[in-house]
Amino acid sequence: PFRIAESIAKSYDALFANLTGATVAGFTTVKGSTGAVLTASLFLDAIQALEAAASGKGAPGPYVAVLHPKQWADLQDSLIGLTSGVLAYVPASYEAISAKGSHYKGQFMGVEIYTSSYVTNDGTDHQGALFAAGAIGFASGMPAPLAGAAESMEMGEVMIEMEREADKAMTRIVGHAYLGMSVIDDQRGCLLISAV
Numbered sequence: 001p002f003r004i005a006e007s008i009a010k011s012y013d014a015l016f017a018n019l020t021g022a023t024v025a026g027f028t029t030v031k032g033s034t035g036a037v038l039t040a041s042l043f044l045d046a047i048q049a050l051e052a053a054a055s056g057k058g059a060p061g062p063y064v065a066v067l068h069p070k071q072w073a074d075l076q077d078s079l080i081g082l083t084s085g086v087l088a089y090v091p092a093s094y095e096a097i098s099a100k101g102s103h104y105k106g107q108f109m110g111v112e113i114y115t116s117s118y119v120t121n122d123g124t125d126h127q128g129a130l131f132a133a134g135a136i137g138f139a140s141g142m143p144a145p146l147a148g149a150a151e152s153m154e155m156g157e158v159m160i161e162m163e164r165e166a167d168k169a170m171t172r173i174v175g176h177a178y179l180g181m182s183v184i185d186d187q188r189g190c191l192l193i194s195a196v
Contacts, residue, residue, distance in 0.1 A: 008175035009155035017118040024129035027189035037074040038194035046190040059132040059188040068119035068126040125193040135188035138181040
């Protein structure tokens with residue numbers, strides 16, 4: 001039962017990633033075109049779009065990119081062809097991966113790049129994104145344990161409740177978490193579309 005409870009708690013991370021992918025797909029500024037691959041040039045276009053957002057005021061950095069692994073592979077292919085030191089890609093160090101997770105890929109033009117298989121697609125294109133702080137927001141919570149109710153424990157952002165019916169040799173494990181996410185400032189985000 002404790003392994004099941006742990007699995008339920010870890011599913012919160014998948015839910016968070018899924019909601020992030022769905023939320024960034026709502027940005028109205030779009031760079032890329034249907035069926036095309038993600039290139040360094042398109043990536044730079046997205047940075048420029050954010051720098052010129054809000055009628056030229058710009059969306060203040062730093063910026064983050066969330067890309068599907070296929071988009072990341074295409075961008076890497078494009079980066080290999082760059083010879084200018086000004087446009088250098090800085091790969092993630094072991095220390096950075098340890099601190100930021102295995103999906104952290106490094107920086108390009110000051111943009112922190114992450115990959116996620118939860119980036120949405122419409123059957124034709126992946127819908128990754130490049131955005132600044134304040135572009136999206138989320139709220140989360142969990143119910144408080146009730147005195148006298150089933151055995152409960154907090155596991156990260158999830159409240160796990162266990163209930164045992166000895167006469168039926170049955171254990172029920174239920175997890176509760178509340179999570180919502182939305183675009184807060186559309187001008188701080190740019191959708192990056194590229195071929196599936």
